[in-house]
Amino acid sequence: MALTSRAVVATAYGGPEVLRLIDVDPGDPGPGDVLVEVRAAGVNPTDWKGYAGVYGTNPARLPMRLGYEVSGVVSAVGPSVRWLSPGDEIIAWRVSGGYADRIVVSEQVTVRRPRHLDWPAASGLLLAGTTAVHTLVATGTHDGDVVLVHGGSGGVGRMVVQLAVLRGAQVIATASPRHHSDLRDLGATPVAYGEGLLDRVREAVRSTGPVTVAIDTVGTDEALDTSVALVADRARVATIAGFRRAGDLGIKALGGGPGADPGNDVREAARAQLAELASDGSLDVRVAQTYPLSEVAQAHRDGQAGHAAGKLVLVP
Template identity: 55%
Template sequence: MSELSATYVVADEYGGPEVLVLREEQLPGPGAGQVRLRVRAAGVNPVDLKIRSGGRGGDTPFRLGFEVAGVVDAVGPDVTRVAPGDEVIAFRVSGGYASALIVPAKDVVPKPASLPWSEAAGLLLAGATAVHALEATGVGAGDVVLLHGAAGAVGQAVIQLARLRGASVIGTASERNHELLRDLGATPITYGEGLQERVLAAGRPTAAIDAAGTDEALATSLALVEHDRIATVVVTPQAAEAGIKRLGGAPGADPGTALRDAARPELARLAGEGALKVRVVRELPLAEVAEAHRFVAENHAAGKVVLIP
């Protein structure tokens, strides 16, 4: 099996967006249990910025990118579930900011033909996080979910998936994003002084999901919702001290690996049917990865930023 030339993003040290550089490599054929992908789009996520700045520790040099969508270029000798030419979504991968990469075959799911590449690349990290949060808080029919940071990619997925479960959502966001939340089916409210009163005016929450990580979000959730029905995906020392459910890859948090992995095929199905929408707010070439990180950091993108190799 011939090698494949690939461009990838790497950082030799921790720091700002300027540490991200492009390099070239020759990818060998995939080994047992692996597939080689030609990447069509790669999702950029806030956790990538934390890793780049050193917030998660680890060795250098390092690569970034947990989710991609692409075409299978080659498969390992024992792989039968996918074949060359198949369009797939891959998550959770390592080093997804690339034009091609090798991933475990178990981490790919079929991409619905109706789902654009950029939306597919932005689907699974936020979607799986939303499923984890909804499961952790036991959200079902008749619940009222208080959602902090509702306009981000995770928040948008929470709104849509909660409504599919028969729940309603009260979401905090800047006023400029209120129409977006209404379009998704949530009741928007502005964060800031008087938040608790505004929440109660919109409805009595029975569960709370924090995708903002602010002191205000934590205090309001604790005041209005039982502890065992509060979860945060932005883990802070204050959240740990309060004893609420902490989800994700941060130290001390529940990664929910099995649950998130199991959610992938259903998320792809829902997105393919249009029942779960991924809002892509910006597409940038792989060579402009530094600008992608600046945009995510500075503009509070109400949706996904995607790199196109």
């Protein structure tokens, strides 16, 4: 009997109301592929941007499968698989259609599940983590830098904070006050966003020295304007969200947005490094909330609201 799987699809372009949970055949693993029993799937802005039409509205892409990162257990392997066996616990990114019970993925996009991360946290490591690494590489962040991170309590921002500290940088991170204690624990100096941000950051840098790098994960005018006001070298200012103004400001746009550098080689090379850091406890993934697959629309609404302190995760 063929295996079946539930999977989330977008049946049209629009908001979370277009999402449906349907039955699909996950298929058999081909050469170099493995079949994964999904234990958790990370939720990311790029998931809802796809069916919102940010990347175009080609009807041929519908119904659209969602989900780029998962954690799970290998249940079957295809021919030519070299290092995985049934029963192995893995995380995988970049995959296609990860919002599902089962999914076939290439062995090449997997790493072993870090022992310090449970299933939901493991599913949230790679997309945010590789994005964070890309921002630090693109801005040349190193020991002695003073890094301003906008959105320090979010999935990507929290990764940027930790990885910058591990590189020897001093970090100032913007977040709402309820997240300041967590940011201090990670080694950052927290600053509340909102009116007067520039003055608050200038006050904070009295003890650190001038800001040399700014990394924006939220894309607001406040974040962009503050960044360019403080960092002398605009090649060391990067955004993963403010694509509309990046060109005019002369800063780096990173990711999948219009005109942005996708950084594929950097991100793919970072997988093993991130898994190692998570395995020895040097890197923490905070899960803000988990949802069953049937509540995917609510998960996306919560993600679009932008106030989650960490990752949102679907648990089949």
